[in-house]
Amino acid sequence: MEIRFRGAAREVTGSCHELLVGGKRVFLDCGMFQGTRREAAEKNLAFRGLARDVDAVVLSHAHVDHCGNLPQLAAADFRGPVYATAATRDLARVMLLDSARIQEADARHLAKRGIKVRPLYGEDEARAALARFRGQPYDRWFDVVPGLRAKFSDAGHILGSASVHLEIREPGRDVLRLTFTGDLGRKGVPLLRDPAPLAPAEIVLTESTYGARSHRQGDKPEEEMKKSLEDAVKKAWTKGGKLIIPAFALGRTQNLLYFLNELREEGRIPQTKIFIDSPLATETTAIVRRYPDLYDAAAREKIARAVEPLLDEDVEMLETPAQSKRLNEARGTCVIIAPSGMCEFGRILHHLLHGLDDPRNTVAFVGYQGRHTLGRAILEGRDPVRIYDALVPVRAEILRMNGFSAHADRDELLEALAPLRDAAQHVFVVHGEPEQADALAQTLESRGFSGVVSPAPDAHVAI
Numbered sequence: 261m262e263i264r265f266r267g268a269a270r271e272v273t274g275s276c277h278e279l280l281v282g283g284k285r286v287f288l289d290c291g292m293f294q295g296t297r298r299e300a301a302e303k304n305l306a307f308r309g310l311a312r313d314v315d316a317v318v319l320s321h322a323h324v325d326h327c328g329n330l331p332q333l334a335a336a337d338f339r340g341p342v343y344a345t346a347a348t349r350d351l352a353r354v355m356l357l358d359s360a361r362i363q364e365a366d367a368r369h370l371a372k373r374g375i376k377v378r379p380l381y382g383e384d385e386a387r388a389a390l391a392r393f394r395g396q397p398y399d400r401w402f403d404v405v406p407g408l409r410a411k412f413s414d415a416g417h418i419l420g421s422a423s424v425h426l427e428i429r430e431p432g433r434d435v436l437r438l439t440f441t442g443d444l445g446r447k448g449v450p451l452l453r454d455p456a457p458l459a460p461a462e463i464v465l466t467e468s469t470y471g472a473r474s475h476r477q478g479d480k481p482e483e484e485m486k487k488s489l490e491d492a493v494k495k496a497w498t499k500g501g502k503l504i505i506p507a508f509a510l511g512r513t514q515n516l517l518y519f520l521n522e523l524r525e526e527g528r529i530p531q532t533k534i535f536i537d538s539p540l541a542t543e544t545t546a547i548v549r550r551y552p553d554l555y556d557a558a559a560r561e562k563i564a565r566a567v568e569p570l571l572d573e574d575v576e577m578l579e580t581p582a583q584s585k586r587l588n589e590a591r592g593t594c595v596i597i598a599p600s601g602m603c604e605f606g607r608i609l610h611h612l613l614h615g616l617d618d619p620r621n622t623v624a625f626v627g628y629q630g631r632h633t634l635g636r637a638i639l640e641g642r643d644p645v646r647i648y649d650a651l652v653p654v655r656a657e658i659l660r661m662n663g664f665s666a667h668a669d670r671d672e673l674l675e676a677l678a679p680l681r682d683a684a685q686h687v688f689v690v691h692g693e694p695e696q697a698d699a700l701a702q703t704l705e706s707r708g709f710s711g712v713v714s715p716a717p718d719a720h721v722a723i
Contacts, residue, residue: 261428261436262722263463265715266310267291267303268691272469272630273325274303275691276310277440281428284315284405288424288440288465290342292328292359292380294602296632304329304380311336316404317392319344320442321421322351322510328359330392331385338392343402345412346395347420347551351510354543356386358509362605398422398456416445416455417666418511419548425459436723437461437683443469443691444668444676448481450518451548451569453556455668458676460683463723468692468714469628469667471700485663486528489519492624492659493529497593501620504656506608506635508601509541511666512627514548516597517570518559524574525567530593534575537584537598537607542577545570581607588614601627603634612638613647621656626664631693673700674707686711686723 261281267274267289274293279286293303311333319327319342330342330352344352363379370377396402401411407429412422426438439461447454475481496503507513513536523529536542549570552563562569578584584607587596598608615621616638629635637645643654668676687709689701697714704712715721 261430262720263688265688265690265717265719267293267717268325269715269717269719270692270694270697271717272628272691272693275320275326276329277465277690278310279408281405282407282430284408285313286404286408287314287317289320289326289442290317290329290333291326292324294325294604295630299632304332307332308336311338314338314340316340317342318404318410318424319348319352320415320424320440321418322348322355323418323443323508324355324359326443327352327355330389331356331360331381334388334392335381335385338389340392341394342389342392343394343396343404343410345398345420345422347547347554348422349393349395350547350550351420351544352393353390354540354547355510356389357383358540360386366605413456413459414453414554415442416447416452417443419452419551419554421445423456423458425461436463438463438465439680440465441467441676443467443666444673445666446475446481446668446672449485449666450482450515451555451559453554455676458680460680462683462685464677464680464684464687465690466673466677466687466700467667468673468689468697468700470665470669471673471689471692471696473662473669473696474671475662475665475669481663485661486519486523488661488663489516490523490528492622492661493523493532493595495657496595496622497530497532499620499622500593501618501622501656502590502593502615503595504608504611504615504621504623505595505597505626506601506603506623507597507599507626509538509599510544512601512664513538513541513597514545514570515664515666516626517545517575520595521569521572524572531574532593532595534595535578535587535597536575537578537587537596537611539579540599541597542579545577584610587611601635602630603638609647613650613652615656616645617653617655619655619657622659623656624659624661626661628665628667670700670703674703677704678707681707681709684709684711686721687713688721689714
């Protein structure tokens, strides 16, 4: 058996790990690299050279940095199955079609400026990829290719997210087990169930997004998140400005809606209008509402009391660009949640363009900000920042709310991985910037794990 680390090795996005088993090529994830326009274009175009002769894909979840290159695979005449949970299959449909539309619209916009850019793929390729999906339940084995079977367990990261447990059977040797964490979620956060225990295995691939950081300031992460959001809303209310939140349309937006509804229900924040400025968030929220069986006990209890956990009369889902633009002229306090989460594209750019220079406004970051992204630049204090062709002074108050991350932090990763120590012979630390991956690798070694490596991009390991 061989493993090649095609993406998310010593970086966070573009998750893709290739397994060679019995002459078959299987991808664990098939994600798009996300970052600056130039670097993203280079890395995602390079994926085309890897896309031929893949036999199957096992997909951990529907975020674009894990599934976004599947249409490139389809364009290379991929005819194999894409195995995912049913919720991931449904969410990937809106995520991939949205990704295709964004690329096509971006190419048209650049063409007007005399810049010719070919989209990585269009809607036809996205639909071809979606036709290859095969939904699988949690906790049930399924065959991937001859000699390889898999089982999903709930990763608690977003709806439908999974950690993957594999069994590899090759002639003349014992069964090898491989556990891939995918993006591991957190305990005690709203709406979704806690991550299921990871299965022991000889080979472990673990994410390390926050391998050197702790989100916690106490023992109650849910209350910490609510309190930080409460404080942010009150800051905006006191100053008479807007609370602008860059957020991923899938996962983070639904968590924010859940908490905002609870805070209003408990009388902890004033009644204020909440705008979800994203057709994609509207679609993903509708899908999340179709899977109450994947909610945690508290959310199911709300539904049993006929309490809507996500939407109420104060939430307005904006569809058209005209509706979005009207918010730029709005006065008074409101909450605006808009993608993209790292501020690299989408409607959030317009809200920052018109709102960053106003000291009455508050901008709250609730998720990971990749290197060289606009979100990272704002968080690191750069002033002014470039948005489109304008240099915008940063006068709004900037808040970092790490507690909202859907990724396990250092302590949560270590707690989840600890039961795997005795069985693990090879531990590959992926999906983390170098300082995060190295820190987690060193800590795992100090706690008795064997064969811990943070592999370089395209590293090749035979086992």
